[in-house]
Amino acid sequence: MSTFPIFVLLFCFPPVLLSQSFRSLQLPPNAIGPESIAFESRPVTGRFYVGIADGRILQYNGPRVGFRDFGFTGPNRSKRVCDGTIDPDLGPVCGRPLGLAFHYSSNKLYICDVYFGLMVLGSAGKQATQVSAAADGQPYRFCKGLDVHQLTGNVLFTDFGAVKDPRNASKALNTNDSKGRLLMYEPDADRVTVLLKNLSGPAGVAVSQDGAYVLVSNFIGNNTIRYWLRGPRANTYESINFQERPDNIRRTVVGDFWRAAAMVKQPAQSLVPVGQRMEGFGRVSRTISFEAWYGNQLISEVHEFGGELYLGSRFTTFVGVYRF
Template identity: 55%
Template sequence: MATSIMRVHTLAAPLFSTFIFLLCFSSTVLSVSFSKIQLPPNATGPEALAFVSGTGQFCTGIADGRILKYQGPTTGFVDFGFAAPNRSKSVCDGTDTANPKPVCGRPLGLALHHATNRLYVCDAFFGFGVLGPKGGQVTILSTGADGEPFRFCNAVDVHQRTGDVYFTDSSAVYDIRQIETAISTNDSTGRLMKYDFKTEQVTVLFRNLSGAVGVAVDEEAKFVLVSEFIINRTIKIWLQGTKANKFEIINLQPMPDNIKRTASENFWLAAAMIKQGTQSLVPIGQRINASGTVLQTVNFERWYGNKSISEVQEFNGLLHVASRLVNFIGVYKH
């Protein structure tokens, strides 16, 4: 759930991260390359990415309610899916990020279960659902939990071994059109949910989250990481053991968004940091381990300016960057 970087933060941890990054960045800048995978005309706002294993193909949800599939540099993007049951191309195609339309839907988090080729989707207006390998209309699996409807279904991750899915509802009060109000009121009504692949039941795992916009489960399903955008922190929620149902704060980077697990069991966090000598924020990707230790920081200001990013995902040795405020997918190599 990226948004324009407008807020000023005075956090010690981000300042320290900035200092460390600048020391390392000067020696590597010459070897960095950045390219763009351009979206189709009038398409904008790629929020998240779901890669097809063994290929360079991926899906992304955009502002006008479509899920696009990138089939490679020759074919490019094709329409793959949508959640809105009465979506009209004439009304919806070309809708921009600033004016999401409920009638069109707004796909946010995506996660592919490789064994079944099921693409799980959080649509901000229509809830939690799934697409089969042929795409089409999303089958909605859940529109609420514990008698409470989803207002802002946002982030998704799937545990590959079990097929269980973890997803967030960012707020029980505000929807995607009311992000700024949720921030200004310090809304803390977000929830973390689990969809059980075998029973097809949705349960609430954790409540009182402040803008839960990112989620990632570890390989053993012992814990999930959740980013809380409104209060600028990332937490670890334990699922098993003596700490089950408890959490700990592991990162205080400003404006944390989607979290993606790497093959080496680290995590990429899309976030922001304070620009040296100013009070402005710039978009970064931060690779952390399960304890929140920062292993690497990449500054994307040269390509995104002060536009925030929503996801950094590692695939085939490259970082792929999504942002709701642009019309391309960034590809970073170093």
């Protein structure tokens, strides 16, 4: 589907209209990198959670309160050393939470941390508990995307590839790393199963409402695949969409999905951050450019809530909110 009319519409808006359609929720001082966003189950509160670069999970409590500390992932994390740090060498101590998702009935917040694997936080917050650090005898190298199927409580998540941590992420892109995995954690059995191997940078994951399939975005491979969890095509997959740098995917309340991705801008061949609304067969029904607010810095997540899109990015000190 052509996105040209959407770009024309967006870029023809005068600055005053652009400012009215977008606002930013500023993180605390020295905080950066709200990669993923997880809303609580009670929609009236609008309360949500983000993981940031220094290992903390922050809770947003509305415009009057803003963000406050809720939890952290590093078991030996020191607030004095870690809070506000952007030193990548401190990552193995401070942690780096990426994918976040709630299981509403148990009120558990599941977390993919680059260094500590699959983790979980209860309603009291504070230190996250490690759920799993390896599958099939292979430690997770870069736990990235995460989603929870609400009916079963099963957690679908990704291990990005052979790259060990974010300090080596550019190496994974340059070498076309294809060691990524799709995994599923079953809380009732306390078991992790490897569903797919040899993926090319699996970044985002979103399970369908009925739990029949899961969408996985390959950031390095520039495509999105659909893996069937049950039914006549169970344990098979197909590529359903090609797009530059697809990242996290979030299911909407009506059952389709928002995906963070990029488009190539001519003639400079630069990447423009976009959000794309997509149904389960890969057809994109809407593309929105966020270049006006993010420049050529990519966004990592588009999460629809209350008629607005909440945007994550590992490069910013704010959560973007776009009214569409």
